[in-house]
Amino acid sequence: MQAALINPVSRLLQASLRTATVLLLGLAALVIVLPAPVWAQKEVTSKIYRQHEEGTSLPVIGGQILRTEVLTLAPTAARVRIRKYLPDAHVGLKFYQYRTCVQCHPQQARSLHEVRAKITCRQCHGKGGQTGGIYQPSNEIPPLPLLVVPGFEPIPEMDQYLAQNVIPPTTAVYDREPIAGINHYYSPMNRLRRHAYVCAKCHPGASASFATYVVHAPNPAMKTTQKRFPLQFFVFWSMIALAGGTFVVFLPHTALWGIREFLMKMKKEKGESEPKQQH
Amino acid sequence: MNPNSNTRIRRFSPLQRLFHSLLILSFLTQGSTGLARLYIETSWGKRLAWVFGGYQSCRTIHIYVGIFLICLFVIHGLYLLTRINWREFPSTLFGPDSILPRPKDIKDFFQHVGWFLGKAEPPRFDRWGYWEKFDYWAVFWGIPVLGLTGLLMAYPLAASRIVPGWFLNVTLWVHRIEAILAMCHVFIIHFFIAHLRPHSFPMDRAMFEGSADLSATRHEKPAWVERLAQEGKLESVLVPEAEVWKRALFLLFGYCAVAIGVFLLIGGMVNSPYITW
Numbered sequence A: 001m002q003a004a005l006i007n008p009v010s011r012l013l014q015a016s017l018r019t020a021t022v023l024l025l026g027l028a029a030l031v032i033v034l035p036a037p038v039w040a041q042k043e044v045t046s047k048i049y050r051q052h053e054e055g056t057s058l059p060v061i062g063g064q065i066l067r068t069e070v071l072t073l074a075p076t077a078a079r080v081r082i083r084k085y086l087p088d089a090h091v092g093l094k095f096y097q098y099r100t101c102v103q104c105h106p107q108q109a110r111s112l113h114e115v116r117a118k119i120t121c122r123q124c125h126g127k128g129g130q131t132g133g134i135y136q137p138s139n140e141i142p143p144l145p146l147l148v149v150p151g152f153e154p155i156p157e158m159d160q161y162l163a164q165n166v167i168p169p170t171t172a173v174y175d176r177e178p179i180a181g182i183n184h185y186y187s188p189m190n191r192l193r194r195h196a197y198v199c200a201k202c203h204p205g206a207s208a209s210f211a212t213y214v215v216h217a218p219n220p221a222m223k224t225t226q227k228r229f230p231l232q233f234f235v236f237w238s239m240i241a242l243a244g245g246t247f248v249v250f251l252p253h254t255a256l257w258g259i260r261e262f263l264m265k266m267k268k269e270k271g272e273s274e275p276k277q278q279h
Numbered sequence B: 001m002n003p004n005s006n007t008r009i010r011r012f013s014p015l016q017r018l019f020h021s022l023l024i025l026s027f028l029t030q031g032s033t034g035l036a037r038l039y040i041e042t043s044w045g046k047r048l049a050w051v052f053g054g055y056q057s058c059r060t061i062h063i064y065v066g067i068f069l070i071c072l073f074v075i076h077g078l079y080l081l082t083r084i085n086w087r088e089f090p091s092t093l094f095g096p097d098s099i100l101p102r103p104k105d106i107k108d109f110f111q112h113v114g115w116f117l118g119k120a121e122p123p124r125f126d127r128w129g130y131w132e133k134f135d136y137w138a139v140f141w142g143i144p145v146l147g148l149t150g151l152l153m154a155y156p157l158a159a160s161r162i163v164p165g166w167f168l169n170v171t172l173w174v175h176r177i178e179a180i181l182a183m184c185h186v187f188i189i190h191f192f193i194a195h196l197r198p199h200s201f202p203m204d205r206a207m208f209e210g211s212a213d214l215s216a217t218r219h220e221k222p223a224w225v226e227r228l229a230q231e232g233k234l235e236s237v238l239v240p241e242a243e244v245w246k247r248a249l250f251l252l253f254g255y256c257a258v259a260i261g262v263f264l265l266i267g268g269m270v271n272s273p274y275i276t277w
Helices: A002-031 A047-056 A076-081 A112-117 A120-123 A156-162 A230-278 B013-037 B043-051 B056-084 B101-115 B130-153 B157-161 B169-196 B214-220 B222-230 B244-274
Strands: B008-010 B212-215
Touching: A002 B212, A112 B130, A156 B056, A156 B169, A230 B043, B008 B214, B013 B043, B013 B056, B013 B157, B013 B169, B013 B244, B043 B244, B056 B130, B130 B157, B130 B169, B169 B244, B214 B244
Parallel strands: none
Antiparallel strands: B008 B212
């Protein structure tokens, strides 16, 4: 009786073991053979660039060391603030190469530059493809070419717009790594030179005032926008109130007018037809 | 009835009709090119942009027609100055022939609504109904707002010397909402009042022909007709009906405008969830 019970159990265990082995081997084969999920986007930082940036970063910033503030109410926010000053804003982030920009910066997904002109994140935030590093005062101001993301086919109707800016995809996206924090002293995105190094690529003659345009403007309808961009929030809701007020008054007004005239017309036609029926 | 008999009352001068026709053409062009750019993420927007030569062409057309519209507005302003009776200024501005709003318009509005509900007698309108004044002043306010914000966005480099760059974020929303308000008002309310309500159906030709049917006007604007009769001016403003081919042309032009407006309205509403606002 006992042996009869053991046999099925041991057979089940052996079958499970075989299945698990096959599955594990298959999974290992897939990991070896298939590319990493987001490698197609080449969001990787090469060691050469990393070492280069460490060598050229300012000692005040502390290279790639993430320092913490002594007093802070929000430790996570403090780390984000400090990253804005680093030559590589993404240093030390786990699984960085498997992520897209928007996964960690969802609010920055709102951008007419991306929607209308198909400009990618790195075309503004990555360093210049021909500079060989973050801007240094000794370098000549280089032209910063825009990129075509490999595999991206511009929509035909947009060709006219894109053709002005697009160059053949000779520069790989990962050449734009590391991405300096927007406040890093030598970053092209630093507000000291953003207008000249980033905006002027497509808007020649851009001024510092021009560069204050909020590319990633928040949704004006959101309550949080009241703090982030109060004028936009209040102007948006004022205009919505104006439009809403107009329609609240005039839509029912127009509908009632139409109904009233229709009823009058029906009554008139009925009044005209009744005497005819009497004849 | 003799087709040459004077059965219509003159309402608009040829120049006023020309202003209105140019406004129709430029407004529909601005609406189409503007929506084509706003909806460029959708296939509807792409097809609309294709009509005008693509995304970039839409922008060029939008800017130049916008500048034309601003010029038209300035010319209209100068024209208005010539129409003011300066000898009786400023009392003439508040008379019954003036299109400036009067307190009576508010009273007329509520009395008219009362009539819709069967609670009051219809108001005795004079030359301009309150809805006509609203339409006129809505355009009068809308063109400067759209024109100014449009110019700021069309020439952002120059604009950022006058205003900070972030102000363009704000002007974008003012321009958008004002344009959507204008289009919805014209394509729903104005078209319904001018074309589809039983009194006007199939079309109120006054703005194209320059004159309105006397019996219909006597019914809708009795105070105006009575005033003209009392002043002995009624006979001088009576005109015959336009020829058949002209009426057919007005109808065709009007309904083309309505068709384009309805197309833009429905396309815009259906595709609105699929674009980045």
